[in-house]
Amino acid sequence: xxxxxxxxxxxxxxGTPVGAEELIERIxxxxxxxxxxxxxxxxxxxxxxxxxxxxxxKGPGPGRxxxxxxxxFAVVLAIGGLYFAFSGSDGQVVDQTxxxxxxxxxxPEAMSDGEIIEAGAAALYSGDAATAxxxxxxxxxxxxxxxxxxxxxxxxxxxVDLDCTEPGTSGDAFDCIYxxxxxLTDAIGFVDPGETFQVRVSxxxxxxxxxxxxxxxxxxxxSFLALKGSYDDSYEECIGxxxxxxxxxxxxxxxxxxxxxxxxxxxxxxxxxxxxxxxYSGDCVTAAVLSGDFGACSDPTDPMTRKLQYESILGAxxxxxxxxxxxxxxxxxxxxYSNALNEAVGKPAAVINRTFGVISTxxxxxWHEAEYPQDAALNESFRAFAEGGELHEEYAAADCxxxxxxxxxxxxxxxxxxxxxxxxxxx
Amino acid sequence: xxxxxxxxxxxxxxxxxxxxxxxKIAAVAGSVDIxxxxxxxxxxxxxxxxxxxxxxxxxLAYLRRTIVNLASNQxxxxxxxxxxxxxxxxxESWSPSYPADIEAILDLPPKQRAILxxxxxxxxxxxxxxxxxxxxxxxxxxxxxxxxxxxxxxxxVAGG
Numbered sequence: 001x002x003x004x005x006x007x008x009x010x011x012x013x014x015g016t017p018v019g020a021e022e023l024i025e026r027i028x029x030x031x032x033x034x035x036x037x038x039x040x041x042x043x044x045x046x047x048x049x050x051x052x053x054x055x056x057x058k059g060p061g062p063g064r065x066x067x068x069x070x071x072x073f074a075v076v077l078a079i080g081g082l083y084f085a086f087s088g089s090d091g092q093v094v095d096q097t098x099x100x101x102x103x104x105x106x107x108p109e110a111m112s113d114g115e116i117i118e119a120g121a122a123a124l125y126s127g128d129a130a131t132a133x134x135x136x137x138x139x140x141x142x143x144x145x146x147x148x149x150x151x152x153x154x155x156x157x158x159x160v161d162l163d164c165t166e167p168g169t170s171g172d173a174f175d176c177i178y179x180x181x182x183x184l185t186d187a188i189g190f191v192d193p194g195e196t197f198q199v200r201v202s203x204x205x206x207x208x209x210x211x212x213x214x215x216x217x218x219x220x221x222x223s224f225l226a227l228k229g230s231y232d233d234s235y236e237e238c239i240g241x242x243x244x245x246x247x248x249x250x251x252x253x254x255x256x257x258x259x260x261x262x263x264x265x266x267x268x269x270x271x272x273x274x275x276x277x278x279x280y281s282g283d284c285v286t287a288a289v290l291s292g293d294f295g296a297c298s299d300p301t302d303p304m305t306r307k308l309q310y311e312s313i314l315g316a317x318x319x320x321x322x323x324x325x326x327x328x329x330x331x332x333x334x335x336x337y338s339n340a341l342n343e344a345v346g347k348p349a350a351v352i353n354r355t356f357g358v359i360s361t362x363x364x365x366x367w368h369e370a371e372y373p374q375d376a377a378l379n380e381s382f383r384a385f386a387e388g389g390e391l392h393e394e395y396a397a398a399d400c401x402x403x404x405x406x407x408x409x410x411x412x413x414x415x416x417x418x419x420x421x422x423x424x425x426x427x
Numbered sequence: 428x429x430x431x432x433x434x435x436x437x438x439x440x441x442x443x444x445x446x447x448x449x450x451k452i453a454a455v456a457g458s459v460d461i462x463x464x465x466x467x468x469x470x471x472x473x474x475x476x477x478x479x480x481x482x483x484x485x486x487l488a489y490l491r492r493t494i495v496n497l498a499s500n501q502x503x504x505x506x507x508x509x510x511x512x513x514x515x516x517x518x519e520s521w522s523p524s525y526p527a528d529i530e531a532i533l534d535l536p537p538k539q540r541a542i543l544x545x546x547x548x549x550x551x552x553x554x555x556x557x558x559x560x561x562x563x564x565x566x567x568x569x570x571x572x573x574x575x576x577x578x579x580x581x582x583x584v585a586g587g
């Protein structure tokens with residue numbers, strides 16, 4: 001069995017299944033309060049067998065490192081007008097036309113499926129929400145969502161090139177190569193290599209369609225806003241999945257010129273320095289955005305927030321030295337770390353050589369989840385002091401052994417002098 | 428509020444029968460901050476909003492495709508069910524027990540993970556896997572090849 005196959009098998013077993021019975025209970029509970037279900041049941045007729053609508057996201061997964069960087073930067077630049085090219089089932093392009101200006105006078109019953117795709121996409125990306133709503137019938141988003149997405153795309157200058165191959169004899173879906181761009185990608189000169197998704201038309205309406213988005217620039221704009229001190233939690237709605245609210249376009253357009261300059265001047269070392277300096281200066285919002293922990297600052301129980309509080313209470317001092325780009329998107333640095341414990345016993349900063357997986361224009365997602373900088377020797381000394389004396393219950397309650405919590409930091413500070421005496425006598 | 432039983436017996440049996448297979452694809456395709464059961468629940472809810480699961484021509488294929496699409500969407504609504512405590516426990520339970528080589532697999536897009544899982548682990552033929560994921564057989568084969576290369580490369584980088 002190939003190694004990745006084994007890993008996939010492991011992955012398929014992850015977590016603790018709730019079981020079918022509990023899942024059914026959950027669904028029934030949700031359905032009991034779900035007016036949409038009730039309404040649908042009342043008018044239930046022929047079941048719609050259209051496929052669920054895949055809103056395309058090219059955004060990063062939860063993992064870190066180079067692959068995430070590549071995924072986040074699968075961005076595009078679409079220059080010129082909106083056009084579509086349809087090809088026959090043999091894969092040869094047979095026609096390429098410029099999409100006509102969207103019109104509200106439509107006769108879908110007289111249009112080919114390809115023409116419906118052209119007209120629907122043209123309406124969607126030109127802000128003609130009414131026409132788009134008429135030509136799209138998706139499981140998600142609904143007409144309101146289509147209108148929202150359409151308004152956003154018009155505002156941000158969204159353009160999509162669709163290069164579609166008509167369905168062959170074995171299927172009913174168009175294979176369409178999407179190339180998407182907007183004002184953000186224009187500003188930084190990214191070229192979309194294109195990605196293939198299926199588009200399906202049924203009874204004169206588009207029932208499956210992908211909404212391309214390039215999350216690299218969207219995330220990068222968030223990092224830029226955070227570093228200039230103007231990041232607002234509402235921007236989180238602008239980095240998830242389509243449809244995006246129109247206010248996202250307003251924020252992005254207002255900052256696009258400055259962001260593009262910043263974007264093009266960044267290197268990997270800048271990103272590491274910004275991540276570390278925001279973290280240890282207690283700038284929670286910036287630290288959270290650059291670390292990919294969106295929304296953490298509003299949740300005091302979030303591990304990231306607790307770590308920041310821990311460092312703040314202990315007065316952590318951190319500096320980076322000998323930083324080098326190991327290879328693209330990977331930086332190695334000597335992290336010099338000290339806090340009140342070091343000061344109390346006169347011990348110099350601990351030096352931790354560690355690797356950061358970075359995206360220069362975004363940050364270092366999840367950098368603190370492994371190899372977290374600390375003076376391990378002093379932490380171990382405090383553990384021995386606490387567990388061997390009267391503090392063992394408080395030490396356990398503060399979860400000092402397993403995580404970096406504010407309670408743990410407070411315990412250290414409250415007993416700093418006693419510990420320092422013990423340490424100097426026993427070290 | 429008292430619960431109302433809205434799931435018909437036929438659908439109840441189908442959910443019970445399909446649950447293990449649905450959960451596995453959800454675990455493979457979903458990101459680690461989304462519970463596989465949440466993805467399965469969301470997919471089932473989407474079907475039930477429109478009718479009965481038993482009305483579908485191929486419920487397993489339809490639901491698996493929906494799950495993979497949802498995983499790709501990373502929809503915010505999936506997170507709304509989890510409170511801060513649950514989220515905390517998930518993150519803390521994943522981080523230390525999640526080796527780098529699994530993270531390398533997770534760096535693949537959900538659809539690539541799904542196609543690899545179906546073909547390599549479950550031994551599903553390409554044509555059937557393609558049907559389950561809403562793509563042509565040729566596209567499924569190409570995606571699986573691309574995913575294999577990326578998975579091997581990622582595992583090498585991760586030291587796996």
